[in-house]
Amino acid sequence: MLRYVATRLLLWIPSVLLVMLAVYAMAFYGAGDPIKLIFLRAPGDVAYNPERIEAIRQAAGLDRPFLIQFGSYILNLVQGNFGNSLTSGRSVWAMISAAAPVSFKLGLCAIILTAVIAIPLGMIAAMNQNTKTDYAILGSALFLWAIPPYVAGPLLMVLLILILPSGSVPYGWGGIFDVRILLPLIVLSFQPIALIVRQTRAAVIEVLSEDFVRTARAKGVPEMAVAVKHILRPVLTPVVTQLGLIMITIVNGAIFVELVFGLPGLGRLTVQALTNSDYPVILAITLIGSFLVMLSNLLVDVLYPLLDPRAADQMRSR
Amino acid sequence: MSMQPSVQPMTVPLVDDEPPVSLWRDAWHRLLRNRLAVAGLVIVVLLAFVAVFGPWLTPYDFLSQDLNARNQLPSLAHLFGTDDLGRDVLSRVIYGTRTAFVVAVVVTAVAVVIGVTLGAMAGFFGGWFDRIVMWLTDMTMSVPNLLLVVVINASLKGPAMAWMEARYLETLNPFYRETVWVDFLLVFGSMALISWPPYARLVRAQVLSIRGRPYVTAARALGLTNRLILTRYVVPNALGPLIVSVSAGLGTAMVLESAFSFLGVGVNPPTPSWGNMISDGLRVWQHYPHLLAAPAAVLGLATAAFSFLGDGLNDALNPKGSK
C-alpha cells in the first residue's frame, strides 16, 4: 500500500511540473513586464529610468532565459521558497499560509455537510423511486445544481439582510465556529449536494435490483437494517469515487463564495492575484489546487479496497 | 395406452402484430414517457430557436442606449426592464442566449472531436500511445479546471489584444478591430482544452470493453476488418453514453462560460453574455433586482433543462438501471 501511494505521488510530479511550466510560460510571454508591477508598488522610488529598471531586472534574475528562470523557480520551490508577491512584496508562502486555513476549513465542512445531507437524501429518493418524495428530492437537487454559487450567494445574502436586524451582516470571517460561516458553507455545498444526491440515488437503484438485497429480505432482516447494512455499503463505493469531482466543484465554488462573502481564503487570493497578474501567487495556488485534487483521487484509491474487499484482493495480487 | 412422446420439430409462427422496435426508437419512446426529460427537451429546443433566430426576435438592438429610460423595471415596452445604460434587458438576454449556445456548441464539438479521436485511438492501439493519452487526461483532470482556464484567459488576453491592435495599425483591415474574435478564440480554446478528457476516457473505456466481448471476437474470427468492427460495433455501442455526456457537457459549458464572464475573463462587454449580465446585476441588486434576476433565471433554466434532458437520456439509453 505504501509503495502504491509513493508511486502515485511520483507519477503526479511530472504532470504538475508540466502544468506549472505552462503557467510559467504564460506569465513569461503573456502577462507583461513584472518590473512594472514592482514599480507600481513603490511609485515614489524612481521615475521611469531605463538604467534603474535594468538594474532591478538583473537583481531579480529576470533577464535570464526562460528555462533558466523556470529551473531556478522550481529549485527554490523544492527548498520551500515560493518567492515573493509582485504586488505586495510579501512572501507568497506567508500569504498562502494565512489564506489556506480559511479555505481548508470551509471546504472540509462543505464536504462533511454534503455527505451528511446528500447520502441519506439520495437513499430516501431511491427507496421511494417514482413517488412524490423521490420527485421532490430529485427536483430540488436539479434546482440546486442549476444555480451557480455566484447567483445563490448574493441572493441569499440579500435575503438575510432583509430578515436580520440591521447591523448583523453575514459577511466576513470570524473562524469556523462563527455564525457568519453558515451562509457561505451552505452556498458552497449546494452543488456538491446536488451531485451526490443524484449519484447516491442512481447507485441505490442499481443495488436495489441486486440478488443479495432480496436474500437479506428473505432472511427477515428489517428494512432499516437492509438499508444500512446491505445497501449503503455497496453504494458508498461508487459515491466515494466522486470525491475528486466534488473536490473540483468545491475548489471552483470557493473562488466565488469567498469573493461574494468576503472571506480571506485562497479563492479570494486567486481572484486578486489574477486581476494583478501576480504570477508567483498564481503559480503557488495552481500547485496547491492540483495537489488537492491529486490527493483526493489518491484517497479514493486508498479507500476503495477498504470498501470493496474484491478490489483489495486485486490490489494485493498486483 | 401407447402415446409416444412427440419428437417431430414444429414450426411456431412468430405471431407479433407490432413492428420490430429498434433500439433507438425504443429509447426515444422511453424518453418521451419521462415528463421531466420532455420538459428539458422543449426548453433546450426553445432556447436553441431563440439563439438561432435571436436577431429577428429582439424587440430592440442590444446595444442601443436609451438614456431616458434607464434602470426601468419590467413593463410592456421592456418585458425584462432596462439596464443602467437604458438598454433593453430582454434583447440582451436573447443575445446572451446566442453567446451561450455558440460557446457551448463550439466548445463541446471541439472537445468531442478531440476526445473521441484520441480516446478511440488509445483504446484501439494501446501501448505507448494509450499511455500518453491517459497521462494527458490525468494531468488535465488533476488541475482545478476553472483555475486553469482563468489563468489561460487572463494571461493570454492582453498579448492577443495587443497583437490584434498592432495588426490593425499595420494593415488597417477592420477585421483586426473586432476584438470579439480574440475573446471567442481564447474562451473556446481554453474551455475545449479542459473539456476533452472525459470524452476520451469514455470512448476508450467503451472500446476496451467492447473489444473483449465475445461477439467482437466472433466478428474477428469471421474476418471483419478493424474499420468494420469500429463502425459496426464500437461506434453504435459508444454512442449512447456519448450522447448522455454531450448533453451534460453542453450545460456545463454554459455554466463555465458565465462563470468566466462573471470573473471578467470571458466574453467581454459589450457582447452580451449571461455571466457578465449577472456580474453587472450583482452590483445593483438591492435597487434593480430584475437586472440580476433575468439573466440568472435564464441561466438556471438552461442548466436545469440540460440536466433533466441528460438524466432522461441516460435512463432511456441505459434501460437496465431504470426498471
Added chain:
Amino acid sequence: MTAPAQDKPLLDVRGLTIEIDSRRGPAIIVDGIDLTVAKGETLGVVGESGCGKSLTMLSLVRLLPNKIRVKSGTADFAGRDLLKMSKAELREVRGGKVGFVFQDPMTSLNPVMRIGDQLAEPLIYHRNLSKAEAKDKAIELLRLVGIPAPEKRIGAYPHELSGGMRQRVMIAIGLACDPELLIADEPTTALDVTIQAQIVDLVRELRAKLGMSVVWITHDLALIAGLADRVAVLYAGTVVEDAPVDELFARPGHPYTRGLLASIPKLTDERTARLASIGGTPPEPGRRPAGCPFAPRCTLSEAICHERVPALEPLGTPTHRVACWVAQRQIREAA
C-alpha cells in the same frame, strides 16, 4: 378437488394468480396455481425458465420484483395466510419459519460482507442472539453444511470461496433458524455437475436430520428424481401435472411431462439417436391461448384443447393429477 387423506398440509397454495405490468397493460404470468406441501415432504417444482415457478415461490414471502404482483389466491402456511400477513408477521416468517436458497450464490450473497456476518443476521433478528452467540452458531451451521475449517471461513468474503462452498453457505443461511420449510430456487443451476450432486446429497441428508419440508425448484427433471417425494410440473404459469415422483416417472400423464422425460438423455440410447425435443416455445405472457396453454405445441391436441382450459384432475389414483383433456379421456375409455 382432491383432499389428501393425510393431515392438513404445511403449505397450501390455492388459486395463486400473478400478473405483470407490461406495455400493453397487466398480463397474467401465473394462472391459478394450486400447490400443497405436507410436513416433512419434499416437493419438486419443475418447468422451463419463464414458466413462473420462481415467481410463485417469491410471491409467498412477498419478494416479487417491481411491476409484478399477486392478483388473487391464498397461501395458507401453518394455519395463516402468507399473502395477508402484516409486514411484521411476514418478517417473522422470512428466514425464520421459511428459509430460502437462491439460484446464484455469487450474486445472492452480499459481496462486501463477511459470510459469518451474513449467516449471523437471521440468528440475530429472529433468535435475538448476541453477536458472540450468533458467531458460535454460525460456525456450527457451516460445519453442518460440510464446510471445512468453519472457524476460519467465517471471516471470508463470498468471492474467496468456490461456487459449491458459496452455495453451502446459502443453504446454511436458509437453515439458520430451523425453518419448517426450505425453499430452494434452482440451487444447483449455477454449479458444476459434480458439485450439483454434492449439494443434492447435502440437502437430502439435512432433510433427514432436521425433518423440514423442502420445495425444490428446478428445470432438471433428472435431478429431482432422487430427491423429491412428489413433483409438480408447471407450464406457462399453470400446474399441468402433480404426482408422486415414482408415479410420475413410471406413468407420465401430460404430453408435456412426457416430452420433458423424453428429452433426458439415457446411457442406453444409441449414440446416433437424436435427442428428443419439444417443438415451439411457451406462450408469452399476455398472449395465452384460449384453451390449454400447451395445445399449440402438443402433437395430440384436439379441438377441445384449443377451446377450454382443462382442470387439474385425478388420473387413476387420487394423488396423481393431470390437466389434460386427452389424457383424461383416454383414462375414461380404458376404465
